[in-house]
Amino acid sequence: MDFMHSLDFRPASIKALRGYSLSKFKSDLVAGIVVGIVALPLAIAFAIASGVNPSIGLITAIIGGFLVSALGGNSVQIGGPTGAFIVIVYNIISLYGLSGLAIATFMAGVILVMMGLFKLGTVIKFIPYPIVVGFTAGIALTIFSTQMPDFFGLTINEKVPGDFIGKWAVYFRHFASIDLSTTIVGILSLLIIVVTPKISKRVPGALVAIIIMTLAVWIATQFGYFTEVETIGMRFKNLSTDIPHPHSIGLNIESINLLLPSAFTIAVLGAIESLLSATVADGVTGSRTNSNTELIGQGIANITVPFFGGIPVTGAIARTMTNITNGGRTPVAGMIHALVLLLVYLFMMPLINLVPMACLGAVLIVVAYNMSGWRTVVGIFKNPKSDISVLVVTFLLTVIFDLTIAIEIGLLLAIVLFLRRVMENTTVRVYGRQLDAAEGEDLSTHEMLDLAKGVGVYEIDGPFFFGVATKFDEVMRNSRMREKPVVRIIRMRKVPFIDATGVHNLEILINSSQAEGITIVLSGVNTAVSEVLHRSNIDRLIGSENICSHISTAVKRANSIAESKLNS
Secondary structure (H helix, E strand, O other): OHHHHHOOOOOHHHHHHHOOOHHHHHHHHHHHHHHHHHHHHHHHHHHHHHOOOHHHHHHHHHHHHHHHHHHOOOOOOOEEOOHHHHHHHHHHHHHHHHHHHHHHHHHHHHHHHHHHHOOOHHHHOOOOHHHHHHHHHHHHHHHHHHOHHHHHOOOOOOOOOOOHHHHHHHHHHOHHHOOHHHHHHHHHHHHHHHHHHHHOOOOOHHHHHHHHHHHHHHHHHHOOOOOOOOEHHHHHOOOOOOOOOOOOOOOOHHHHHHHHHHHHHHHHHHHHHHHHHHHHHHHHHOOOOOHHHHHHHHHHHHHHHHHHOOOOOEEOHHHHHHHHHOOOOOHHHHHHHHHHHHHHHHHOHHHHOOOEHHHHHHHHHHHHHHHHOHHHHHHHOOOOHHHHHHHHHHHHHHHHHOHHHHHHHHHHHHHHHHHHHHHHHOEEEEEOOEEEOOOOOOOOOOOEEEOOOOEEEEEEEOOEOHHHHHHHHHHHHHOOOOOOOOEEEEEEEEOOOEOHHHHHHHHHHHHHHHHOOOEEEEEOOOHHHHHHHHHOOHHHHHOHHHEEOOHHHHHHHHHHHHHHHHHO
């Protein structure tokens, strides 16, 4: 256990099983069965939209869902394929095939495990919200776009481009081929999904729509109607009920180099979505997720599923909330949900063949609407322009170009804006002949310090990193005293850390000042900054006696040096 503790890997299932009881099992059993029923149409729909066989979606939900519950850091998290991965999975398959997807998913799992091992779980939560909203809304619009042929029964005799604009151009050219019976099935399915929650929130609208419309289409087909409505069986032939055996994924250096960007996108997207789902769950249940364990659990699931032909796995907010509202409180409910799907896979696949594609199209259109978060988007447009720009850029890159590019550029843009804000909030102040030692502090008494002739004081308020280092250098060069100083005090009481560029600029300042006969005195250096300066030999360069703990000591030291120099 000490080894696991040092790795911060403490699965929630271990803690839950210690005080497990029959009453908890009954609650988990009901929740697991309900979540399994809810997950069934979603797993199938997400698989088809991603470009893989429906049975692959179920296999992913079974294996991945079980591992996420068994090894994750959240007690109620439900894992499986999600809508967020549709775009990236579809693009990977179109470019590199199923073998490429397996390699990318495996590497993403390794990246997630490494994130957990290096305790980056809490860091992931600080990815700017506009980025998350931007690419989520972009994914939603892309998912909506991919469902047009199935929902309207379009007959398209050419290859549909992967890009958003090209896709819609093809749709408009072939819109005259719309099939009325397919469209009716799609619209009725959509109405059932929307109306069902108004009647009962416990019954999943997607499942009700699939049952009713599958039965209706089958009956109509028997009487010679709706013969043109495509079903899962018509597109994918007869689905296999055999559990796939583990197989190799052909990992090599060339494939790693080729698919690493895609793997990184899957990992970041999976980490964000799973931890967001866990955070929402914590807010409802009052529990606390171990973020690092959650990432490791997600990583192990994604390392495992490719060997069975599965697609990426992450925490699913909707299924997790369904689990909570139906009484699930331990990972056992998630494991039961996986077992329910396993039973469906083994004994009910022939019925899955009868499900109309238009009905699944309606399911995914509703999923896309729920993902879009348009109310949140409208709310962000009331925020500062920097947040709006990050949202818009991430959204447009996701829709027009590629999710991988969107995440990379979105993160880069957010970092640049963050640094800009830090630089704007970091000030460099130049003092005159007198200063208040307690200025900026909540003290009732203040000590006014007089500066001797030839003493200049410069205060840095904020982190002394590469951006601020240049700003400080400019202030030093542009500040003009009536006469050349003989001592410069650099007040650093509000500097929490200093980076290599800050140290380098400070060293240059010290050397150039000493060349001009100017002494540098540092004031209010905290322990962390002092250690960096010591390792960089700055204390030897200026003399340890010139690094003072308080401004009053620094001023006394500087005044003494100035008077000595001016009188000599």
